[in-house]
Amino acid sequence: MKARNVEMAIQLSEVTKQYSAKKAVDYISFTIGKGEIVSILGPNGAGKTTTISMMLGLKKPTSGSIQILGGFPSDRKVKQEIGAMLQEVSVMDTVKVSELIQLFRSYYDKSLPYEYLLKLSGLEKDAEVMATSLSGGQKRRLGFALAMAGDPSVLFLDEPTVGMDVTSRSEFWEMIRSLKDAGKTIILTTHYLEEADRLSDRIIMMNHGKIVADGTPEEIKSHLTVKYVTVTADASLELDTLRTFPGVTEVERDGERIKLYGDDTDAILIHLVRQNIAVRDFDIHKGNLDEAFSNLMKEGV
Amino acid sequence: MMGAYLAQSKIELLRTFRNRKSIFFTLLMPIIFYFIMSQNGAEKMGGVEWKAYFLISMTAYGLMGSSIFNLSLRLVQERTQGWSHQLKVTPLPPIVYFIAKVSVQLLVNLGQIVVMFLVGHFVNNVELTAGQWVGAGFWLLIGSLPFLAIGTLFGTMNKIETAQIINQIVTLGLSFLGGIFYPIELFPEWLRKFGEWTPSYLMASEPRNILGNQPIDWGNVVILAVYFLLFTGLASYILKKKEVYS
Numbered sequence: 437m438k439a440r441n442v443e444m445a446i447q448l449s450e451v452t453k454q455y456s457a458k459k460a461v462d463y464i465s466f467t468i469g470k471g472e473i474v475s476i477l478g479p480n481g482a483g484k485t486t487t488i489s490m491m492l493g494l495k496k497p498t499s500g501s502i503q504i505l506g507g508f509p510s511d512r513k514v515k516q517e518i519g520a521m522l523q524e525v526s527v528m529d530t531v532k533v534s535e536l537i538q539l540f541r542s543y544y545d546k547s548l549p550y551e552y553l554l555k556l557s558g559l560e561k562d563a564e565v566m567a568t569s570l571s572g573g574q575k576r577r578l579g580f581a582l583a584m585a586g587d588p589s590v591l592f593l594d595e596p597t598v599g600m601d602v603t604s605r606s607e608f609w610e611m612i613r614s615l616k617d618a619g620k621t622i623i624l625t626t627h628y629l630e631e632a633d634r635l636s637d638r639i640i641m642m643n644h645g646k647i648v649a650d651g652t653p654e655e656i657k658s659h660l661t662v663k664y665v666t667v668t669a670d671a672s673l674e675l676d677t678l679r680t681f682p683g684v685t686e687v688e689r690d691g692e693r694i695k696l697y698g699d700d701t702d703a704i705l706i707h708l709v710r711q712n713i714a715v716r717d718f719d720i721h722k723g724n725l726d727e728a729f730s731n732l733m734k735e736g737v
Numbered sequence: 738m739m740g741a742y743l744a745q746s747k748i749e750l751l752r753t754f755r756n757r758k759s760i761f762f763t764l765l766m767p768i769i770f771y772f773i774m775s776q777n778g779a780e781k782m783g784g785v786e787w788k789a790y791f792l793i794s795m796t797a798y799g800l801m802g803s804s805i806f807n808l809s810l811r812l813v814q815e816r817t818q819g820w821s822h823q824l825k826v827t828p829l830p831p832i833v834y835f836i837a838k839v840s841v842q843l844l845v846n847l848g849q850i851v852v853m854f855l856v857g858h859f860v861n862n863v864e865l866t867a868g869q870w871v872g873a874g875f876w877l878l879i880g881s882l883p884f885l886a887i888g889t890l891f892g893t894m895n896k897i898e899t900a901q902i903i904n905q906i907v908t909l910g911l912s913f914l915g916g917i918f919y920p921i922e923l924f925p926e927w928l929r930k931f932g933e934w935t936p937s938y939l940m941a942s943e944p945r946n947i948l949g950n951q952p953i954d955w956g957n958v959v960i961l962a963v964y965f966l967l968f969t970g971l972a973s974y975i976l977k978k979k980e981v982y983s
Contacts, residue, residue, distance in 0.1 A: 542744035
């Protein structure tokens with residue numbers, strides 16, 4: 437929705453990926469501008485990882501085209517500029533953490549300093565440990581450092597914080613924010629709504645291989661959540677009067693509590709006060725991303 | 738690119754030395770077999786002193802095992818565990834990665850030949866001219882090339898367990914049929930005719946010709962080359978096919 441005038445980093449045009457009977461990704465198009473942080477959000481099997489894999493050149497689209505930084509995902513020149521942390525971080529056996537980082541540095545024309553990458557991995561104490569003996573969360577941190585080895589301008593993170601504890605997760609979010617400040621373009625998939633909400637400028641929601649919503653976290657929330665004002669009123673209050681209020685779409689009574697549905701909850705509230713309606717205990721419900729998400733997924737079925 | 742090749746080769750070499758199981762099966766086991774089976778008498782086989790003849794056999798056996806096992810198991814493991822996906826995202830061209838793997842294995846093979854020859858000469862008193870040592874070593878190394886191709890071919894399998902079993906069967910089968918454990922000169926005629934077509938027999942045949950002061954049999958060399966091209970072609974065909982369907 438935004439970033440139309442910004443320089444383009446990634447463009448997907450009418451991309452479909454078909455596996456024998458199933459369309460994992462079904463005719464999607466979107467553009468990501470340079471410097472954007474975009475979350476691709478959706479339940480398992482929505483097509484998030486397939487979409488990322490195609491952007492990385494790991495899978496070929498059945499039809500449609502993908503451009504990254506003005507080239508194809510398979511171009512070596514493009515690969516110099518991208519980094520990826522895949523969903524399943526696997527490490528070579530019988531190789532130490534330090535050796536793995538150095539190996540990845542050797543793949544790129546311009547690489548970040550070893551010490552810096554080791555710090556990113558948070559494995560300063562375990563540099564001489566065999567990478568296979570690391571815990572799941574540590575392996576993901578190492579995967580992140582390896583993704584950063586070539587100082588990429590576009591970074592892909594596929595479910596980056598799965599398996600991390602609360603502390604490492606917030607540390608990780610902190611790192612992502614500082615990368616954003618450094619002007620990197622970041623594409624992450626997640627099924628943690630909080631992660632998408634906190635980190636990204638933009639959320640692309642996917643379900644059943646299709647894009648079901650695309651916008652800022654606020655836009656998504658406002659479009660997809662049900663908003664209402666709840667008040668307490670005497671039983672004598674006529675609901676029909678409330679139904680005539682501007683902006684009110686529906687009124688519902690639940691014992692003493694009355695729910696007034698409408699997009700502009702502030703206007704409803706002000707109107708209630710101005711009209712001197714005998715109500716008390718105002719409560720505004722604006723909805724959160726979780727709710728938007730589950731509404732969306734219900735629609736998708 | 739050269740830097741990436743060297744870094745990749747260094748890692749592959751380190752991994753080979755850290756793999757104790759592989760060192761045991763491809764270096765220590767042939768040496769043990771060699772000592773057990775070269776002790777009986779000083780008779781000759783095919784015009785070559787038995788302890789020299791069998792040194793070639795056991796070196797060939799070690800080369801066969803390490804070429805097939807090291808390459809195939811690692812390739813299967815790296816593909817099934819997603820490591821090759823991780824590499825595909827980097828600018829490292831897959832061919833550089835592959836060449837690093839194969840060239841390191843070739844270097845390991847050369848090391849194996851040197852160790853076996855040193856053991857044969859200094860421990861078991863095998864006496865050859867300098868030219869014979871170098872010639873035999875050279876042809877053993879050349880003869881190991883089709884086995885690198887077989888290792889690559891078996892590296893396209895989907896399961897490490899399957900690869901392990903197939904490796905065992907093929908290595909053992911080729912060892913017996915090719916007269917590595919039991920001299921082909923003592924085979925029944927029909928089996929010998931068959932065994933002479935195996936890459937294991939062919940790998941050991943030129944070095945033995947050199948030991949027996951016989952001329953190089955270029956026909957055999959051509960068959961080895963055909964094996965090499967056949968297995969390499971088959972492996973790259975399967976890998977391409979896998980790519981299309983991924």
